[in-house]
Amino acid sequence: MAKIQINDKKIEVKDGLTILESADIAGINIPTLCHVKGGKPRGACRVCVVEVEGARNLQASCSTPIKDGMVIKTNTRRVRKARQTVVELILSEHDGDCKTCDRNNDCELQELARELSISNIRYEGSKTKRRIDDSTPALIRDSGKCIKCGRCVTVCSEIQSVGSIFQQHRGFATVVGPAFDKNLEDVVCVQCGQCAAICPVGAIIEKTHIDYVWDALDNPKKYVVVQTAPAIRAALGECFGNPPGTLVTGKMTTALRLLGFDSIFDTNFAADLTIMEEGTELLTRLKKAIVDKKNVALPMFTSCSPAWIKFAEHFYPDMLDNISTCKSPQQMFGAVAKTYFAKKINKDPKDIVVVSVMPCTAKKYEAQRPEMNDSGEKDVDYVLTTRELAKMIKQAGIDFNILSDSEMDSPLGLSSGAADIFANTGGVMEAAVRTAYEIVTGKPLPLNNLHIEPIAGLQGVKKASLKIEETLSEWSFLKGVELKVAVAHGLGNARKILDAIKENKENFHFVEIMSCPGGCIGGGGQPRFTTDDVRLKRIQAIYKEDEGKKLRKSHENPDIIKLYEEFLGKPLGEKSHHLLHTEYTQRCKA
Amino acid sequence: MPSLEKNHCSEEMSEEQLLIELDKILDDYIGKPGALIPVLQIAQRMFGYLPDASLKLISKRLDKPYSEVAGVVSFYSFFSTVPRGKYLVRVCLGTACYVRGGKEVLEALKNELNIDVGETTEDKIFSLDIGRCFGACGLAPVIMINDDVHQRVKPAKVYDILNTYRLKEEKSEVKK
Numbered sequence: 115m116a117k118i119q120i121n122d123k124k125i126e127v128k129d130g131l132t133i134l135e136s137a138d139i140a141g142i143n144i145p146t147l148c149h150v151k152g153g154k155p156r157g158a159c160r161v162c163v164v165e166v167e168g169a170r171n172l173q174a175s176c177s178t179p180i181k182d183g184m185v186i187k188t189n190t191r192r193v194r195k196a197r198q199t200v201v202e203l204i205l206s207e208h209d210g211d212c213k214t215c216d217r218n219n220d221c222e223l224q225e226l227a228r229e230l231s232i233s234n235i236r237y238e239g240s241k242t243k244r245r246i247d248d249s250t251p252a253l254i255r256d257s258g259k260c261i262k263c264g265r266c267v268t269v270c271s272e273i274q275s276v277g278s279i280f281q282q283h284r285g286f287a288t289v290v291g292p293a294f295d296k297n298l299e300d301v302v303c304v305q306c307g308q309c310a311a312i313c314p315v316g317a318i319i320e321k322t323h324i325d326y327v328w329d330a331l332d333n334p335k336k337y338v339v340v341q342t343a344p345a346i347r348a349a350l351g352e353c354f355g356n357p358p359g360t361l362v363t364g365k366m367t368t369a370l371r372l373l374g375f376d377s378i379f380d381t382n383f384a385a386d387l388t389i390m391e392e393g394t395e396l397l398t399r400l401k402k403a404i405v406d407k408k409n410v411a412l413p414m415f416t417s418c419s420p421a422w423i424k425f426a427e428h429f430y431p432d433m434l435d436n437i438s439t440c441k442s443p444q445q446m447f448g449a450v451a452k453t454y455f456a457k458k459i460n461k462d463p464k465d466i467v468v469v470s471v472m473p474c475t476a477k478k479y480e481a482q483r484p485e486m487n488d489s490g491e492k493d494v495d496y497v498l499t500t501r502e503l504a505k506m507i508k509q510a511g512i513d514f515n516i517l518s519d520s521e522m523d524s525p526l527g528l529s530s531g532a533a534d535i536f537a538n539t540g541g542v543m544e545a546a547v548r549t550a551y552e553i554v555t556g557k558p559l560p561l562n563n564l565h566i567e568p569i570a571g572l573q574g575v576k577k578a579s580l581k582i583e584e585t586l587s588e589w590s591f592l593k594g595v596e597l598k599v600a601v602a603h604g605l606g607n608a609r610k611i612l613d614a615i616k617e618n619k620e621n622f623h624f625v626e627i628m629s630c631p632g633g634c635i636g637g638g639g640q641p642r643f644t645t646d647d648v649r650l651k652r653i654q655a656i657y658k659e660d661e662g663k664k665l666r667k668s669h670e671n672p673d674i675i676k677l678y679e680e681f682l683g684k685p686l687g688e689k690s691h692h693l694l695h696t697e698y699t700q701r702c703k704a
Numbered sequence: 705m706p707s708l709e710k711n712h713c714s715e716e717m718s719e720e721q722l723l724i725e726l727d728k729i730l731d732d733y734i735g736k737p738g739a740l741i742p743v744l745q746i747a748q749r750m751f752g753y754l755p756d757a758s759l760k761l762i763s764k765r766l767d768k769p770y771s772e773v774a775g776v777v778s779f780y781s782f783f784s785t786v787p788r789g790k791y792l793v794r795v796c797l798g799t800a801c802y803v804r805g806g807k808e809v810l811e812a813l814k815n816e817l818n819i820d821v822g823e824t825t826e827d828k829i830f831s832l833d834i835g836r837c838f839g840a841c842g843l844a845p846v847i848m849i850n851d852d853v854h855q856r857v858k859p860a861k862v863y864d865i866l867n868t869y870r871l872k873e874e875k876s877e878v879k880k
């Protein structure tokens with residue numbers, strides 16, 4: 115332990131912490147630009163400088179470790195001047211116009227300039243060269259606005275272990291981007307959008323579908339349905355000034371109705387459907403392995419997260435057979451909306467437009483994958499991020515916070531609590547186990563409040579096992595089997611568990627992988643800025659939504675039961691196979 | 705450490721063979737910190753430049769993102785990702801050379817070689833680059849061809865200078 119003083123606060127902190135981390139503990143705010151919590155300190159921007167007694171130069175607090183007896187001042191005149199200079203220099207190169215920028219009012223550089231009261235830029239430098247890269251379906255990169263802080267590099271290589279982008283060239287000519295100034299489309303990028311979520315400025319943003327959606331809504335010939343992913347309801351409120359963890363399901367539904375959508379449906383409905391298909395698929399695989407002694411790919415991996423799918427296609431092509439063939443809930447929804455629902459309302463699927471609201475940029479990529487058209491049309495037409503939906507609500511002049519609650523529409527709007535928790539890391543696993551366990555044993559999962567505690571929370575890789583004692587006669591082959599499961603979130607963590615499985619160091623029956631830290635609640639399309647604190651609050655809100663429902667298990671959803679009775683037949687049946695399942699493609703590694 | 709000076713035989717080795725060779729050399733560098741730059745130097749010496757396949761191999765074997773490898777390559781002008789010719793022609797555009805007609809010499813070279821700065825002739829004999837001051841300002845404008853310094857170069861003389869190298873090449877071809 116080290117005794118230090120920051121401003122007038124004396125505290126004792128663990129050895130090895132940085133000044134920035136210690137200040138955080140002391141509740142003292144130091145502005146940062148390049149630093150990413152949990153990543154290696156870069157010491158690149160020098161916005162975080164502080165004065166350390168006895169040191170001649172100002173120190174970058176994010177990369178300077180504390181020493182016993184250190185006296186630190188975070189807010190002297192000298193510090194303020196230095197920060198001002200740094201920000202002025204950045205602004206002098208920055209090629210952006212706040213008024214028309216996607217990040218207007220949501221920009222860390224803008225906020226910093228405001229906090230430091232910068233009224234005049236004393237330096238006249240050349241502007242950073244502008245090059246727009248809109249080659250991928252989900253993201254747009256604008257090098258002119260990039261301040262070269264390197265946060266996206268940290269996230270992409272250290273947290274996601276993808277490594278699409280890096281600093282190229284040097285000095286003023288430095289650009290942050292793919293190798294040899296290639297377009298993002300021409301290198302490996304999984305479209306997770308974690309770079310866009312962490313970028314302090316408007317240099318990486320989602321490719322917006324807002325205008326397409328307005329066009330569809332204004333077209334009287336089109337029947338426009340909307341689905342909202344489980345994670346939206348726990349985050350959308352933040353865009354309207356509510357604290358993280360505010361649940362806004364009812365207000366969101368009302369807002370969607372005011373925007374003019376013809377039917378307000380729920381991706382959660384499709385999440386329940388996913389559990390029916392994926393749970394059955396898991397049990398079928400287990401049966402093949404244990405009873406028929408056939409060579410089947412186990413463990414089975416979940417398939418809801420499109421960036422994870424792309425990651426596997428690039429980096430683990432030999433494990434593609436292990437991924438559940440289930441489409442993600444977004445795509446299942448689209449396929450059902452343009453068949454089952456189209457018939458119900460007697461519409462040509464050509465006249466139905468399916469809009470999704472997703473916490474995720476990779477969902478934009480997923481929706482345009484060429485195989486995602488089993489309904490005969492493009493199953494999902496447009497994908498909005500949570501942030502884009504908030505923008506539409508603002509564009510429409512809707513005062514979100516005073517809206518009253520309303521309910522989603524039938525028949526694709528009803529969902530169980532199991533579907534809600536799809537938003538959280540560990541949630542798809544828990545939802546699947548709730549149903550699979552009950553199918554096999556005829557009894558509900560014997561756990562407190564149906565939660566599998568060891569796989570909840572923010573630890574990177576989580577494991578649990580569950581012994582199946584009694585079974586229904588049909589499943590007697592599972593009697594005494596210890597079901598082993600694992601959960602990873604963030605692709606760097608996914609890589610760890612995948613390598614361990616590949617090297618036979620670990621074995622499991624079922625593994626859940628979500629691309630983004632925290633799961634969908636921490637997706638690349640969620641309101642900025644997502645810290646672990648924010649993640650935990652959203653996770654709690656989602657569990658609250660689950661626990662507040664009478665319906666907690668996917669297989670008990672009456673509208674799902676009806677969908678099978680009236681249309682699909684049975685899980686993994688012929689129709690399901692055609693509409694709800696898919697296949698994967700091997701892709702290059704670099 | 706295996707011998708780096710494979711250069712003398714590299715002309716007889718195809719790029720595929722060189723890649724296999726590089727793959728073997730990389731065995732010694734796996735997991736070593738700071739290996740990237742030495743390895744890139746070795747590869748450049750082997751191939752004469754850094755072909756994309758070599759960078760992908762290095763990225764894979766050292767477990768570094770391709771973007772990071774490219775970032776390092778583009779940081780140092782020493783590294784080249786286009787094949788270099790046998791003779792590297794560098795034109796000084798320092799102040800003295802510039803005022804005394806370095807620019808015109810460069811234009812003449814571009815015309816004569818039919819390539820742009822940073823490019824290599826089709827027969828792989830000449831590459832063209834711009835240099836910083838070679839320390840011969842009194843004799844400006846100056847060009848360097850590999851280690852030979854040519855002084856007071858006039859655009860009209862460019863053809864003759866290049867020709868001496870071309871002739872050398874032809875002779876060595878005949879000898880073979």
Ligand code: SF4
Nearest residue numbers: 210211212215221316
């Ligand atoms: S990135 Fe920020 S500072 Fe730059 S133009 Fe956009 S809002 Fe303004």
Ligand code: SF4
Nearest residue numbers: 270303304306307309
């Ligand atoms: S979208 Fe994901 S994989 Fe692509 S550059 Fe951004 S962080 Fe990297």
Ligand code: SF4
Nearest residue numbers: 260261263264266313
């Ligand atoms: S794109 Fe954004 S996060 Fe990446 S270096 Fe530029 S400003 Fe920083």
Ligand code: FES
Nearest residue numbers: 148157159160176
């Ligand atoms: S935040 Fe410390 S140097 Fe950028």
